[in-house]
Amino acid sequence: MRNMIIASTSSIHGTEYLSYLLPTLLEAFHKNDIQQLLFLPYARPGGISHMEYTEKVSTAFQKTPITVKGIHEFENPQKAIENAEAIFTGGGNTFVLVKMLHDLDLMSLLRKKIYAGTYYIGTSAGSNICGLNMRNTNDMPIVIPSSFKTTGAVAYNINAHYLDPDPNSTHMGETREQRIKEFHCYNDLAVVGLREGSYIRVQGNEEILCGTTTARVFTKDKDAIEVNPGYDFSTLFKAH
Incomplete structure (x- = not known):
């Protein structure tokens, strides 16, 4: 039984890191008697180190009963995932994240843990890897993964940080929708565009949209649609 949070971002503008997700996470951790969170810092936003990134997450949880440990602190990363009570994969560069997960032979193991019911939180790049592949990331290919295949924890791809076209913009590049x-x-x-x-x-079996904004759903040869909070993405293929 999957038990997941797939979030567009770790922070809403003007708020502290993870603050908008923290009440939901703490409620779930208490309900599932989770005391330790395994953090995967491989996406390295802005090139920060694994240690610096883990410290950032630890700070977000410092006033809670939850202990955060980075996977880089373990001698054997596969055993770290196998023994994890809960797993959080942070945002950053999806190419870097996916390369590390494949290089360390962790992608399929992560999928098994998710489907076995281990609580999983993904933000940004950590959410991109919940789809069948990473081909809808917005990130630059600064490294080359051995495969674009990801966990397939959901049966569609995620486009995190989805942005609507700005009619007043003079930017000449393609929009997300294009x-x-x-x-x-x-x-x-x-593809689900998460704002x-x-x-x-x-x-x-439920995949419910939560939060403050609608999401945009794209399917081949059909017009994109807007879906409201409460929408169940598990009905996506039946409905469209």
Whole structure:
């Protein structure tokens, strides 16, 4: 039974790191008697070290009963995942994250843990790896993973930090929607655009949109649709 938070971002503008997710996380941790959180800092936002990133997460939990340990602190990262009570994969560069997970042979193990019911939290890049592949990331390919395949914890791809076109912008580059349309020229997989402040709460067979904003759903050869909080993405293929 899957038990997950798939969030667009770790922080809403003007708030402290993880603060908007913390009440939900602490409630779930208490309910599931979770005391230690395994953090995967591999995405390294801005190039920060694994240690610096883990310290940032630890600070967010310092006033709670939860102990945070980075996976880099363990001699054997596979055993660290196997023994984890809960797992958090932070944001940053999805290419760097996916390369590390494949290089260390952790991607399939992470999938097994998720489907076995281990509580999983992903933000940004950590949410991108919940889809079937990472082809809808917004990140630069600064490294080359051995595969774009990710956990397949949900049956669609995630586009985190989804941005709507700004009619007043003078930017001449493609919009997110145009990029996803390009993706659908070659792929049939549905894509969920998660805006800031929204997340998907996965419990068993339910995949419910939560938070303060709508999400945008893209499917090949069909018009994109807006879905409101409370929408169950597990019905995506049946409905569209």
